[in-house]
Structure formats: C-alpha cells, structure tokens
Amino acid sequence: MAVATSPEPEPTTALDLRRPFTRADAVRAGISPRVLRTSRFRRIFRGVYVLREQPGLPRRLAEDWRPFFPGRP
Numbered sequence: 001m002a003v004a005t006s007p008e009p010e011p012t013t014a015l016d017l018r019r020p021f022t023r024a025d026a027v028r029a030g031i032s033p034r035v036l037r038t039s040r041f042r043r044i045f046r047g048v049y050v051l052r053e054q055p056g057l058p059r060r061l062a063e064d065w066r067p068f069f070p071g072r073p
Helices: 023-028 057-064
Strands: 041-045 048-051
Touching: 023 048
Parallel strands: none
Antiparallel strands: 041 048
C-alpha cells in the first residue's frame, strides 16, 4: 500500500544560506523543519540556524546576530 504524501511547499522567498536564518525564514523558502534537524544544518540559537559547513562562521555570526536580538546594542 502506497503512503500518500503531501507535496513540498513551493518556496515563497529566496534564502541566503551563507548567513544565519530563522526557522520561519527557512519554511517560507521551502525548507521543512524536518530538514533543519538533519546534519546539514546547525542550530545556533533557539529558532536560528546555519549551514553546518560554513567557512568564516564565527566572524559572520559576530556581524549578523543583531536581527535575532532586537533592542540589544
């Protein structure tokens, strides 16, 4: 018996995987939460992800953290 699966949602926005992104951004871009839990991605804060293999990641995180923590200096 074949299992019916729902089709993957069509991406509604482009997502720059070279920068940290939120779970909501990923879902809007067509990446399912299940895929975010694979070894391809790494969760760096609650609801914030990056590609696991990311050259220069510490510097990029230092530059890009502000959108995820509004109101902080």
